[in-house]
Ligand SMILES: Cc1ncc(C[n+]2csc(CCOP(=O)(O)OP(=O)(O)O)c2C)c(N)n1
């Protein structure tokens with residue numbers, strides 16, 4: 001059998017797992033692994049400028065491809081710098097394996113230099129973790145980590161590797177396990193037959209159904225089934241922020257995103273539905289608004305691979321544990337077999353009602369002669385990219401506007417931090433996507449606050465020539481915070497101004513990128529066209545937008561789903 | 575509602591901290607928790623007593639426990655016939671033979687055992703359900719001065735055919 005050191009085993013195991021890209025940052029406790037990487041020609045390593053960015057890159061790489069993202073960092077500060085990234089992936093169920101160094105086993109517990117209990121620190125935000133105390137454990141730990149990260153409800157897994165375990169002088173027989181089964185971990189994929197029958201019956205009997213589709217449908221690659229089911233039964237479909245792209249944004253049955261900044265028609269359809277069929281969505285508080293007033297007349301049907309998501313916030317009348325893809329296929333097969341149909345008359349009446357809500361045109365906005373509106377920027381982006389770009393975003397108003405005004409065609413096209421809402425996600429996320437898909441246009445829609453949280457990665461872009469477009473919706477403020485302060489804090493703008501935003505054009509140029517400043521609406525489209533034509537450069541477009549613009553619709557706190565502000569002066573009557 | 579949850583999990587480092595972490599992270603209440611390896615040394619058995627507000631909370635708690643990668647089986651014991659026991663060790667100070675007699679008598683009534691004696695100190699061992707141990711502690715404190723009390727927390731098992739196995 002082949003003899004390898006612990007450090008070599010790490011690299012070989014990753015290779016044998018099929019890993020091609022890894023994102024990381026070296027340090028004392030992982031130098032042996034870095035030395036093994038240096039000698040591998042199969043794994044491409046990207047050196048970031050901050051470990052948080054490495055995790056976001058791996059995370060977005062995974063979101064865009066469906067593969068597991070992989071990160072390598074040193075002990076102590078290297079590991080703790082990953083925490084925000086790991087929490088971000090955890091909240092959105094993204095499969096990651098994070099390898100972190102650790103002090104030698106014989107120093108653990110002694111407060112040695114750069115000793116941090118990474119297993120303990122990360123425990124609440126990982127799906128599982130491993131600490132390898134001998135080199136022989138490494139291949140199995142890595143195999144298990146990838147298996148656990150990618151199956152069931154995916155999530156991040158941390159592996160801690162003490163320095164002595166990696167020692168290049170000690171060689172051990174190496175074999176990468178082919179198969180694996182864990183007696184304590186067996187995710188359910190297919191739905192219970194009886195439940196499938198009941199679900200089909202409930203669905204075809206519903207007179208006012210809504211298909212409520214979340215990130216789980218994207219993770220499970222269930223878009224085909226969602227589309228087929230929706231079209232077969234002429235169901236209205238709403239996507240969560242995480243589910244955008246799971247159902248085509250320009251499809252006539254798409255009624256928009258739902259929730260806090262959801263459309264008038266989506267939120268009203270939910271509130272008035274008699275059946276809500278959740279496919280991989282978890283009734284998050286940013287969707288339900290006040291749970292006590294949530295959809296009073298609806299029967300709730302819920303598919304989720306994670307049993308804890310079912311009946312956690314909203315009681316499910318018809319729970320189905322399983323993968324969205326498998327369960328929907330089971331339902332489609334049964335519908336086919338039994339030729340089940342719903343009553344087209346009542347569905348048409350339901351659509352008449354929905355179209356009335358749609359006619360309100362809740363996303364209409366007023367343009368101005370003096371200011372560029374953020375909505376115009378996103379609509380222009382859509383036009384120039386023909387709706388085909390991978391769009392990553394940061395967190396704030398710009399994120400909501402991107403979600404509302406760029407109708408995503410496909411799953412894995414919209415990459416954002418929904419569950420954690422992590423500012424600083426957008427740029428490294430765009431880098432991860434571009435590395436996964438070098439030939440696709442990738443754009444990071446960001447804000448003046450968010451972009452500065454991982455701006456150092458412009459340097460990584462320079463090193464590896466990762467050509468992407470950064471589209472900054474610059475309102476010289478922490479816009480979303482300011483919006484809340486204007487609406488709910490008597491306009492007191494406590495620390496939501498960015499008193500000194502840098503000259504982003506000069507900053508980009510300092511990193512050898514191209515910076516373009518856009519102050520007038522006429523300059524926007526040419527700038528975007530140029531940016532996407534320059535295929536080998538990072539282009540940073542700094543668009544001065546109206547700092548007073550708010551995001552609407554917006555649900556009214558403690559109300560039901562149908563209670564919304566529609567503009568600065570208009571709200572639904574409660 | 576007091577509930578007893580029995581958990582069978584991998585006997586691996588970190589498993590206990592994941593369970594305890596889960597309870598604090600999700601603001602669940604733990605009244606007692608006992609854990610020890612089983613006859614199969616690769617498995618640990620845990621008994622958790624908790625106080626839940628309703629059935630939904632209990633169900634969520636059990637699902638969350640089951641979601642932990644190390645956990646094989648989770649069951650709730652109070653919903654059907656079960657046996658629960660707790661061990662009490664109490665050290666009491668007694669002065670004078672009359673008090674000593676009283677301690678001995680109380681001990682006999684409760685079927686406790688005196689497991690250690692010094693000139694002034696008795697250490698008593700007692701097993702039973704929590705309320706019996708409470709009553710004993712109250713009674714014995716009339717006859718003597720309590721120096722130290724240690725309780726194991728509840729261990730539980732289902733009656734009859736039901737079994738929690740790997
Ligand atoms: C790391 C982090 N810190 C704080 C917040 C809270 N927060 C949410 S949106 C927002 C403002 C974002 O400002 P900017 O990036 O300029 O976006 P805008 O809302 O102006 O479009 C803040 C501070 C957060 N989501 N993430």
Ligand SMILES: [Mg+2]
Nearest residue numbers: 447448477479
């Ligand atoms: Mg801003």
